[in-house]
Amino acid sequence: MPFAPVFRSEWLKIRTVRSLLATLFALFAVTTAFSAIASLEPEDQGADPLFTALSGTALGQVAAVAFGSLAVSAEYREGAAVRLSLTAVPRRGLWFGAKTAAIAAVVLVVALVTSLAALFAGLAGLGDAADGPTTAESVRGVGGGAVYLTLMALFAAGLATLLRSGVATLSVLIPFILIVSFVVGDALGAVADFMPDRAGQAVLRAEPDGTLGPWAGLAVTACWTAAALLAGAWRLRRQDA
Amino acid sequence: MTSIDVRDLTKEYGTRRAVDDLTFTVPPGRVTGFLGPNGAGKSTTMRLVLGLDRPTSGSARLGGRPYASLPQPLRTVGALLDADAALGSRTGRDHLRVLAATHRIPDRRVDEVLEETGLTPAARRRVRTYSLGMRQRLGIAAALLGDPEVLMLDEPSNGLDPEGIVWIRGLLRRLADEGRAVLVSSHLMNETASFADHLVVLGRGRLLADTPMREFIDARVRPAVRVRTSDSDALENALARHGHQAVHHPEGHWTVPDARVDDIGRLASAEGVPLLELTADEGTLEQAYLDLTAADTEFTARPQEA
Numbered sequence: 341m342p343f344a345p346v347f348r349s350e351w352l353k354i355r356t357v358r359s360l361l362a363t364l365f366a367l368f369a370v371t372t373a374f375s376a377i378a379s380l381e382p383e384d385q386g387a388d389p390l391f392t393a394l395s396g397t398a399l400g401q402v403a404a405v406a407f408g409s410l411a412v413s414a415e416y417r418e419g420a421a422v423r424l425s426l427t428a429v430p431r432r433g434l435w436f437g438a439k440t441a442a443i444a445a446v447v448l449v450v451a452l453v454t455s456l457a458a459l460f461a462g463l464a465g466l467g468d469a470a471d472g473p474t475t476a477e478s479v480r481g482v483g484g485g486a487v488y489l490t491l492m493a494l495f496a497a498g499l500a501t502l503l504r505s506g507v508a509t510l511s512v513l514i515p516f517i518l519i520v521s522f523v524v525g526d527a528l529g530a531v532a533d534f535m536p537d538r539a540g541q542a543v544l545r546a547e548p549d550g551t552l553g554p555w556a557g558l559a560v561t562a563c564w565t566a567a568a569l570l571a572g573a574w575r576l577r578r579q580d581a
Numbered sequence: 582m583t584s585i586d587v588r589d590l591t592k593e594y595g596t597r598r599a600v601d602d603l604t605f606t607v608p609p610g611r612v613t614g615f616l617g618p619n620g621a622g623k624s625t626t627m628r629l630v631l632g633l634d635r636p637t638s639g640s641a642r643l644g645g646r647p648y649a650s651l652p653q654p655l656r657t658v659g660a661l662l663d664a665d666a667a668l669g670s671r672t673g674r675d676h677l678r679v680l681a682a683t684h685r686i687p688d689r690r691v692d693e694v695l696e697e698t699g700l701t702p703a704a705r706r707r708v709r710t711y712s713l714g715m716r717q718r719l720g721i722a723a724a725l726l727g728d729p730e731v732l733m734l735d736e737p738s739n740g741l742d743p744e745g746i747v748w749i750r751g752l753l754r755r756l757a758d759e760g761r762a763v764l765v766s767s768h769l770m771n772e773t774a775s776f777a778d779h780l781v782v783l784g785r786g787r788l789l790a791d792t793p794m795r796e797f798i799d800a801r802v803r804p805a806v807r808v809r810t811s812d813s814d815a816l817e818n819a820l821a822r823h824g825h826q827a828v829h830h831p832e833g834h835w836t837v838p839d840a841r842v843d844d845i846g847r848l849a850s851a852e853g854v855p856l857l858e859l860t861a862d863e864g865t866l867e868q869a870y871l872d873l874t875a876a877d878t879e880f881t882a883r884p885q886e887a
Contacts, residue, residue: 341652341653
C-alpha cells in the first residue's frame with residue numbers, strides 16, 4: 341500500500357471535521373491576539389523583544405495540543421472508528437505515519453502563518469519603545485516557533501495514541517503546560533529547562549537565558565515528541581484495536 | 582473467487598476464551614449465516630479475520646492470505662462491524678470519501694454506494710443527525726465501497742425498519758448470486774432463516790454446527806402435521822386407530838408429530854373426518870437452534886460480549 345493515498349485520507353479526515361478546523365483557527369487567533377496584547381504593555385522594558393512579540397505562543401500551544409490530541413482521539417470514541425480505519429489500512433505503522441504526517445503538515449503551515457502574524461502584531465505593539473530583534477533572530481523565532489507548535493501538537497498526538505483518549509491527554513498536558521511548567525518550573529531550576537515546553541520555547545528568545553540554546557532547546561522538545569510518538573506507535577502495533 | 586478460511590482459531594482475553602479452536606470456511610456464492618447468542622464470539626471472530634485483534638493461536642485467511650497482507654484490502658473484503666464507527670461531526674459522504682481515499686476509489690463510486698443504500702438524500706448531512714437505521718446503511722455503503730469479493734457484516738439489520746430489512750435480504754441474496762462470499766452474523770433466528778443458505782453456529786466460542794440451513798433444521802426438528810377439524814372426537818379416534826398421538830392445542834388445532842400431510846389427508850378422508858386445515862408443520866430454525874443448545878444449559882447465563 342502506498343503512502344500518498346493514506347496521507348490524503350488522513351488530510352481529508354482533518355479537513356472534514358469542523359471542530360478540528362476551529363482548533364486551528366484558535367491557534368492563529370489566540371497566539372496573534374496575545375502577542376499583540378503582551379507587546380502593548382510589556383512587563384518590563386528590559387524584556388526580550390522577540391520573546392514578547394511571540395509570547396502568544398505560550399497560550400496558542402494549548403490550541404496546538406488540543407488539535408493534536410483531538411485529531412487522534414476522534415478515532416477512539418464510542419464505536420471505535422479506529423477499527424474501520426485499520427480495516428482500510430491494516431498496516432498500522434503506515435497508517436500512524438500518515439496520520440502523524442498529516443497532523444504535522446497542517447499544524448506547521450498554520451503555525452508559520454500564525455508566528456509571522458504574531459511577530460508583526462507584536463512588533464507593531466512594541467513600536468519604537470524597544471530595540472527590535474534582528475532579521476536573523478526574527479526568522480529563527482518565526483520558523484522555530486512554528487516548529488515548536490508542530491512538535492507540541494505531535495507530542496499530544498503521540499500521547500493520545502498511547503492513552504487512546506483525548507480527555508486523558510488534555511487533562512495531562514494542559515495543566516502541565518499552563519501550571520506545572522510555570523510554577524514548579526522556577527523551583528526546579530535548570531531541570532525545568534528540559535521540560536518539553538520550556539526547552540522548545542528557547543527558540544522564541546533573541547538571547548536564550550536558560551541552560552539550552554535555541555536549537556538545542558528545540559531538539560530537546562523533539563526528543564519528547566519522538567518518545568510520545570514511539571510510545572503511541574508501540575501501543576497501536578502491539579495491542580488489539 | 583475468494584473465501585474466508587478460519588483454521589484452529591483461538592482467542593483468549595485474559596483467562597476467558599472468546600473463540601475456541603474454531604475451524605470453518607465461508608465459500609463464494611452463498612450467504613453464510615453466523616449464528617449464536619450474544620457473547621458467543623461472532624464479533625471477535627470477525628475482528629480476528631480483519632486482523633484487528635491478534636489470535637492467541639490459529640489463523641484466519643482470505644484467499645490464502647492474512648488480511649494485513651492484502652494489497653488493497655477494501656477491494657477484497659468489505660466489512661461492517663459497528664454502525665457507530667462514523668464520526669458524528671462528518672457528513673455521510675465525507676465519511677465514505679475518507680475511506681475511499683486510502684484506495685484511490687473515485688468520488689463517483691462513493692455516490693454510487695450512497696445511491697445503492699438509499700442515502701443519497703442524506704449524503705451531505707452530518708452522521709450525528711442519522712437514525713440508527715441510516716448509520717447501519719452507511720456502514721453497509723462503506724462495506725460495498727471497494728466492490729469486494731468477500732462481505733462480512735455484523736448484525737447488519739440492527740436498527741433497520743421493516744422496509745430496510747426486506748432491502749438487506751435482497752442485497753445479501755444478490756451479492757451471493759454475483760459469486761461473492763457473504764458472512765452475516767445475527768442472533769435472530771427468523772431473520773437468519775430468511776436469507777442464509779448455510780449456517781455456522783457458535784456457542785461460547787466453539788463451533789456447534791457448520792451445515793446447510795435446511796439440513797440443520799431437518800436433522801433437529803421432526804416434521805409434523807397441523808390439522809384443524811370441526812369434529813375433534815372423530816379426528817382423535819381416527820388418528821389413535823392408526824397409531825398417531827395427536828396433540829390438541831388450546832387455540833383449536835391439532836399437531837400430529839412424525840407424520841406427513843399425504844398420510845393424514847388420506848386417513849382423514851377414509852375415516853370421513855371433516856378437515857378445515859391441513860398443513861405441514863416444517864421445523865423452524867428457531868426450533869432447531871433451541872434443540873441444539875438445549876443440552877448446553879449455561880448458554881442463557883452467558884454475560885454479554887464487551
